[in-house]
Amino acid sequence: MISQKSRYALRALLLLAAQEPGKPVQIADIAKQENIPRKFLEAILVELKKPGIVRSHRGRQGGYSLGRAAKDISFADVLRITDGPLALSPCVSVMAYRKCEDCFDESVCVIRKALLAARDSTAQILESRNLAAAVTQLRRAGAI
Amino acid sequence: MISQKSRYALRALLLLAAQEPGKPVQIADIAKQENIPRKFLEAILVELKKPGIVRSHRGRQGGYSLGRAAKDISFADVLRITDGPLALSPCVSVMAYRKCEDCFDESVCVIRKALLAARDSTAQILESRNLAAAVTQLRRAGAI
């Protein structure tokens, strides 16, 4: 299960992706429109800022905008930041590999083989979905 | 990420699947061979018993054996019991569907569409892997 934080992050980013590029939107506005607790959203956006997913503009008339083209921000990118690795086990994570504490022989572990296959397919799917395509989809559906 | 509990459960079940069918193995032996905390394993096996994954035999010479053919126990079956739904969101879970609290219109949600695709592919993979096939694989690798 993904966290509530991830859901909020995706919703906020979709809202930003739907603006004219570069135009900042204020935290308070995002929070209101997407019905996200303001202070919580604040923390999420700071987290998304570090890896450059969003860019911030301080002071009056400030706010947040996307840090790069919407088509270059995948769902996988976002979930990895807000929820950690997509993998079901550290031993099959590409971004954050870690050996299982008590694993006898990783190269023979059948559990690992199954979880690796699962990781690869989810990663492939979530990396192929990006904010731009999602916004287009929303426009077509008239939900935006 | 799957829980430590799930990892223990799978390891214990693989051990049971490697025995001659119907022959019970005692908790203490499983715990020792697989290096699992005894009391914790006890709780896991009780949980696996309810849905019939394993069968228990009380009293002297008792122990646990598989509750049905090894080929009829998938990794997905086990993970669903020990870790809950495979889905990344309640709204895309087949076994435990639940609407997201603050979702405006589920039929239009692009987040849901992505998570649904992810769920389907993981479910397909984890349902196709069963204990019998895994044991065969281990035997071939000489790890058993």
Place this chain on the structure above:
DNA sequence: CATTATTCCTATTGACTCGATAGGGTATTG
């Protein structure tokens, strides 16, 4: 240049889950 509007930083909270442990109850068998 002061005021105002905004993001940024640190800390804290309560509820919950995870992994593990403890102790005794209950059934079966030799």
Place this chain on the structure above:
DNA sequence: CAATACCCTATCGAGTCAATAGGAATAATG
């Protein structure tokens, strides 16, 4: 009937999740 196993309930500390609070730093504007 006693030893051997599974069964049940309760508890623990550590960690995470979602949310809240208060104020510091920064930038635009009149």
